[in-house]
Each structure stands twice: as structure tokens, then as C-alpha cells.
Amino acid sequence: MDWEKATEALQTLTRPLVTIVFTLTLSWGFVMGKVPSEAYMPLAALIMGFWFQQRQAEKENVANKAADKLVEKMTAPAPAPVVAEPLPTIVLGERVR
Helix, strand or coil: CCHHHHHHHHHHHHHHHHHHHHHHHHHHHCCCCCCCCHHHHHHHHHHHHHHHHHEEEEEEHHHHHHHHHHHHHHHHCCCCCCCCCCCCCCCCCCCCC
């Protein structure tokens, strides 16, 4: 088992799950009157800001990897040119053997 991939998969699943559970719990507390609106709004904004910041960072990471691959292709050495043999010269009036 590749531990690096397993750890990455666990992190990928854990972050959204914890965020959703925390948001639902906070919202339930607000609806039930356990969390005052003065505390709910900043925390909800913090959670949403964190969530969208993470999503943006992941998109930028994907874009950076694509850009790196493009630069790698552009800076790779060019393949050797194909040299064609010259065509025979034909002079009008001359017989071709």
C-alpha cells in the first residue's frame, strides 16, 4: 500500500467532512438558540472563507502543474531535423536514363 497516496486521500476526505460537520453543528446551534448571532455570523464567514480559499488553492495548484508541463515541453531540446536527399536535376531536352 502506498502510504503517501493513502494519506493524501484521507486528507482529501477529512477536510470537507470536518468543514461540513462543523457548519451543520454551528447552524443547528444557531437555530436552537444555543449560538448567538454575534458569534454565528463571524464563524460562518470564517468557515466559508476557509473553504473557498482551499478550493482556490487547489485550482491554482492544478494550473501551476499544467503551466510547468507546458514550460517543460517548450524548453525541451528540439528533435534533430530531418534532412531530405536532393532531388535529381532534370534538364529539358536531355534523356533520362
